[in-house]
Amino acid sequence: MPDYQSSSVETARKAVAAKLREVRLDAGLKGHELAARCDWHKSKVSRIENARTPPSDADIRVWCKGCEAEDQAADIIAASRSADSMYMEWKRLQRTGLRRLQESRVPLYERTKLMRGYASHVIPGLFQTPAYATGLMSTISRFHGTPNDTPEAVAARMARARVLHKVGHRFTLLVEESVLRYQVGDAEAMAGQLGHLLSVMSLPAVSLGIVPFSARERHMWTLEGFNIFDDQRVHVELLTALVTLTAPGEVGMYVKAWAELQEMAVYGSDARALVTEAIAAL
Template sequence: MSSYRSPGVEAARRAVAAKLREVRLEAGLTGHELAVRCGWHKSKSSRIENARTPPSDTDIRKWCEACGAADQAADIVAASRTADSMYTEWRRLQRTGLRRLQESRMPLYERTKNFRGYASHVVPGLFQTPAYASALLSVIGRFHGTPDDTAEAVRARMSRARVLHEGEHRFALLVEESVLRYQIGDAATMAEQLGHLLSVMALPSVSLGVIPFGARERGMWTLETFNIFDEERVHVELLTAQVTVTAPGEIALYVKAFRELRKMALYGTAARALVTSAIAAVG
């Protein structure tokens, strides 16, 4: 598991652990006695109770049954699943391929009115061309060992991009200049992608800022890719997992980070010049 720690995720996991500890204490059992009843190594109950090891649904049911509190298992399982959904490994999200993951996000994009995003590695999905998306998703699928449904996943991603042209949505995105320089696919694919960015920048619903390599007085360090959906949630993309942030205090921090990053970005003619320069470099 990644070393990333979200206060919201950790708090949810600690709450589950605290409830299990309460169940054990009410039963008058020591941690060792509980482990014996469950058929576990003696340290397992301690790891679960101290939120070092997230319990499985089966672990929770065994714990409650051993404590004579089987009727509490369902509620604790539900709380544990909520905590677990905040940190979801890509291998779980992608176990049936990439298409379903792309499609599952469509309702969230459709209902979001104010979308803000920051990309430090690759072009944001909403702005990708089919060729660029195909090159990127094929690498992602191969790296994570997912079933090869790249063509279907690309079609789903292109379908999602229709929100750029429909409804009353606003899209404010920031990319590091390095995103324009990292080549995904062959030279023709990258040149086409950069040209598409120039077209996207002209859309009335889109604000695209580029943070140049030489940004003066850089007030924020380079961060992991994140997307803010209204004030509802934030998705943070790690190598191993997607972290979903829903705690208002944490969302506020990402909004603050976006504002700081936006101060360093170039827009309009200056941003277009950076994209044009990147196209020339590819050529």
């Protein structure tokens, strides 16, 4: 895994490593003795226990068998998979295309009461039009070399956006003004997307703020795009992976950053003016 400094991921991996060490100690085995039982190099036990090498499901089963604790393997494997899911490479998430990834997020969006988000590169997915989403997803599919199921993925993204009209949800999203100027698809698609933004801004459940180029005293730098779900988890989208943060301290940092960005954003007629200017620039 690339070196992304996340205490959520690191803590989860260390917890799995500590549990495996506990299993070994309960069995009364030294590291080299367990390695011999597992037919491993003796350094592998040390690397796993120090969370330097994430164990595979097979490693955990062999470890527990060597410690005569096979009944604990299933729980430890579940914990290990949970740690792995906190840092998911796009090539793994998109290995069968983009449609399933879109569909897999629906339950999270439907149970979230308050979603806050920040976009610095593209229009937020919930606000995208089919033409804009097609241009974006085609580029993603090409760049990552994933199966091209763009039409199905776009349809799934549009279906997910229905949550904007459901009672009991609130969406407060921020975008950099530059997002309005980055052209995705052709000029017609971009104009349609910007026009759609004006419509979305009028929805009762939506609050859209735009951080303008002219923001005075910019006291928060431009960040990677992220979404906050009910103060419980944060999704951070990197070029190579989706990072899920659940540690309260990390979630709190993104909530703080979002609040700082919100203070610089404009709303209402001022935000509409920026969108209108972007349309005119096309």
